[in-house]
Amino acid sequence: FAIAAPPSIIVTSPNGGEQWQVGARHEILWTSINCSGAVTIALSRDAGATWDVLSDSTQDTGEYSWTVTLPASDACLVKVSDVDEAVWDMSDAVFTILPPTQPTIAVTAPNGGENWPIGSAQQITWFAQDVERDVTIELSRDNGVSWEILGQAAADSGLFHWMPTAPATEAALVRVAADQSASDTSDAVFRISDKPAITLIAPNGGEKWQIGATQSITWSSVNTSGVVKIQLTRDNGATWETIAQSEDTGSTSWLVTGPASHSCLVMAADVSGLPLDTSDGSFTILEQPAIELNSPNGGETWHIGDEQVIMWESTNGGSLIKIELSRDNGSTWTQLVGDAANSGSWTWVAQAPVSESCLVRVTDVTQVISDKSDAVFRIDYPTGVARLNDEVPVDFTLQQNFPNPFNPVTRIQYQIASRAQVRLVVYNIQGGEIATLVDETQDAGAYMLSWHGLDGNGAPAPSGVYFYRLTADSFTETRRMILMK
Incomplete structure (x- = not known):
């Protein structure tokens, strides 16, 4: 059998003492044994204190061609590591990146892949070497076909504050130029996206949600962070409570809780706080529906032929009530009416046969809740005709x-x-x-x-x-x- 050599990487160039000119093309070289097949190449300009990735997934061929960029430094190191960073090596000593022999500008941000929302605060940055005049900052929204001027800045400031404007685009580039003497453009396109926004859809005013019911809170969003916080007020915005925090999927389910209120609003906000939106009008959280039979409720005697009033109380119920009678203490039921108005009372003329084991049951047809007499009452023979x-x-x-x-x-x-x-x-x-x-x-x-x-x-x-x-x-x-x- 064979015993494999342990994985290893050895950087051979630059390995200390080299002088590489900005703008020149050089080969970064290394040797490797038993590595994964891909390497990450990084550069430090401060003797290893910080590192910038030049390539995060390069085939382990032993060489990488790099065009030297600003800024210049005499404390540079190169590090080559296996993609899992378990095996790595760096230059044995620092090397030097020399300033360019002519004025040079290097755009550092945006430099490809960024997403800058319209209206957000952004910084356009660059390095400038031997540029004596102000630079002009330009923007292209069509991958360099046309350009618009954003403004000017001192070349050595390396910074231009900008708030992206409409229209949105997937093909934006930035160019920093000092007339014809020096200029640079983003290495790849970046995105200017629509301004972050959240629009609450429901509840948006006028709804009636009952405690104990499950309701859907819905919204639409553009360019949020991906997480939305849902808050509720029961006092028209004076105080708020968080009821959900979820992925920005456009909806979340909520089991409605008490207390009841007629002054409720919902607010959907990006977890960062902005953007946000609130219900356009207040909605109502209602108590759970309930029904209670008051009469007959046990012990009464109703005579056949006499007009009797069945009475109940209803909270947040539907419009129709079903009323039933049992003459055998609830074993069987006979419907007296199936669509009585939920007015709290219904008049009935007591009918035969007689019984000492009667109960009445009232049922809310919509809410499917009911109540019956607490105890039996009696239907007896008539006192007259x-x-x-x-x-x-x-x-x-x-x-x-x-x-x-x-x-x-x-x-x-x-x-x-x-x-x-x-x-x-x-x-x-x-x-x-x-x-x-x-x-x-x-x-x-x-x-x-x-x-x-x-x-x-x-x-x-x-x-x-x-x-x-x-x-x-x-x-x-x-x-x-x-x-x-």
């Missing part, structure tokens, strides 16, 4: 009273097939009239009433056999009942 439901019977009928025999009260039901003058009279066994229970015109329907065993004067009738007769227009029917004390 009561219509049982809204159905129209086919025939006139008189049903057998219940219970029978009875003491002290019994219930009588009958049906009227069409509007008629109705009489229901109780007779004793001798045919004498004891009490008139009904004597009025009634609409078609099913009816129920209770007889408490009292005569027409309110006195208790004695035990015995009685007859009750229903007359409705041409219809007549009589049935027998027994009062047993």
Whole structure:
């Protein structure tokens, strides 16, 4: 088997004492063993205190051709390193970069690849050697086809402050020139980009967001840092709280939290603070929707045929309410109405059958939230004549009273097939009239009433056999009942 030599790099030129003229072309040379195949070449003009990369990924061929640039220095070193910087070597001693033999300018920024947003503060920099007059700074937005003058500066200042202007371009170059004697241009194009901006899209005023719901905060942006901070105010801008910080994707989800407020604004800002934008108008954060049944809520007695009011309170609910009734303590439910207005009350005429295990349930159709009676209430027999439901019977009928025999009260039901003058009279066994229970015109329907065993004067009738007769227009029917004390 073979034992490989350890990786190594040895710089052979410049290796100390050389004098290289600005503007001249020289070869940087090295030897290497068992390296990765690519090297980084760097230059120091201050004996190794700082380094500038000349090439960050050059094939490890052992040589690199370099045109010497300003500034001049007598403390220069070259360093060649493997790309992972695990193996490297530099000049054994300093060498000298000599000033040019004629006036020279070297642009150092922008020198290719930069992104300068419109409106941002930037610095155009250069080195100048033996340039005695002011320099003119020019800009091209079309890769050198045409030029515009930005201004002038002293050559030895090496600095021109500039705030990029529109239009944006991907092909910008800067040129620094001293008439015909010396000039230099950016080595490669740089970018002038649109001014950084953020525009908040939602919420932007008028929205109603409920606590506990997930909402999307959205915005558009140009040339931000890539991270956006989202803040919320509940007092129209007096105080702010950070609710999210995310990548600048244009949207973020937020689980709405309390407290509720009608004076909310959202602000989307670059994490650096600028640019930013705020909701154009205030929006509302609402309490979570809730509904509470107030009546019937347990213990009430509602008589068949009586008009009753079902009452509830609703917070941030929808416009429609469904109301249901259970007569078996919640095992089964019957819908009373599916689209009642969410006004807080709904009137219902209690209907048969009777039950001691009744509950009412109200449901917000939109929010799908509900509440029911805290305890059961009772639907009982009517205290007078009561219509049982809204159905129209086919025939006139008189049903057998219940219970029978009875003491002290019994219930009588009958049906009227069409509007008629109705009489229901109780007779004793001798045919004498004891009490008139009904004597009025009634609409078609099913009816129920209770007889408490009292005569027409309110006195208790004695035990015995009685007859009750229903007359409705041409219809007549009589049935027998027994009062047993």
